[in-house]
Amino acid sequence: MVKRIVVGAHYGLGSWLAQRITAVIIAVYSVILLVMFMTGRPISYGVWRDLFSQGWMRVATLVVAVAVAWHAWVGVRDIVMDYAKHDGLRLGLEVITLLVLAGYLGWTVQILWR
Amino acid sequence: MSSAAAKKPRPKYLSLSALLFEIRLPAPAWVSGLHRLSGALLFFPFAAWLLYLLDTSLASEQGYNHVRSYLSMPLAKLGLLVFIWAYAHHFCAGIRFLFLDLNKGIDLPQARMTSYIVFAASILLTLFFGWRIW
Numbered sequence: 001m002v003k004r005i006v007v008g009a010h011y012g013l014g015s016w017l018a019q020r021i022t023a024v025i026i027a028v029y030s031v032i033l034l035v036m037f038m039t040g041r042p043i044s045y046g047v048w049r050d051l052f053s054q055g056w057m058r059v060a061t062l063v064v065a066v067a068v069a070w071h072a073w074v075g076v077r078d079i080v081m082d083y084a085k086h087d088g089l090r091l092g093l094e095v096i097t098l099l100v101l102a103g104y105l106g107w108t109v110q111i112l113w114r
Numbered sequence: 115m116s117s118a119a120a121k122k123p124r125p126k127y128l129s130l131s132a133l134l135f136e137i138r139l140p141a142p143a144w145v146s147g148l149h150r151l152s153g154a155l156l157f158f159p160f161a162a163w164l165l166y167l168l169d170t171s172l173a174s175e176q177g178y179n180h181v182r183s184y185l186s187m188p189l190a191k192l193g194l195l196v197f198i199w200a201y202a203h204h205f206c207a208g209i210r211f212l213f214l215d216l217n218k219g220i221d222l223p224q225a226r227m228t229s230y231i232v233f234a235a236s237i238l239l240t241l242f243f244g245w246r247i248w
Binding site (some may be wrong): 020023024045072074079097108112 | 171175178209211215246
């Protein structure tokens with residue numbers, strides 16, 4: 001059995017693990033939401049607004065949004081590291097990715113707590 | 115070194131037609147490549163589009179109705195269909211990768227079979243939800 005350290009210099013393994021854990025969180029949320037929509041009342045504005053006005057739904061959605069952002073950061077960074085060989089270009093793309101994800105999260109908070 | 119490998123002319127220069135038609139990627143490679151492509155599409159533009167739709171539909175009843183009529187346009191539905199496929203493929207392929215990480219299904223016949231299951235499941239899910247929204 002190999003002892004794996006997921007902190008410190010082996011941060012690559014930490015990212016890998018974080019991507020798997022966030023994947024499970026996102027998958028569970030997606031399936032629960034889908035089942036709710038398919039078995040619940042037909043969606044109208046009232047149903048839609050009431051769902052997102054509940055505290056637990058707002059918090060759960062924010063937690064999942066953070067999980068998505070984390071998951072996407074690892075994934076997009078993997079893509080950028082594979083294809084952008086020039087150091088400056090790679091750094092620039094990674095910064096843009098982080099800014100976009102931070103923007104998404106800010107927008108999510110704005111939508112949920114209006 | 116095997117004699118069969120020694121007889122092949124090397125180096126082999128690849129033409130565009132060779133890249134397109136001669137070299138066939140195995141099914142697991144397609145699952146992996148499409149998982150990456152669908153992930154990139156979900157990051158941009160679909161995440162931004164979904165946030166815009168969520169924002170508008172929750173802002174007011176007027177906004178909600180606007181989103182409903184907007185999503186009934188054929189082009190928007192086509193976009194939704196691509197989103198559904200990207201999400202379904204990313205979801206199914208992702209579950210396959212989680213099992214591979216646990217050393218489940220790593221033999222070649224199994225890996226190929228689960229690849230075809232991922233393609234079939236994501237296409238069926240796309241067809242089902244496409245039918246639901248149409």
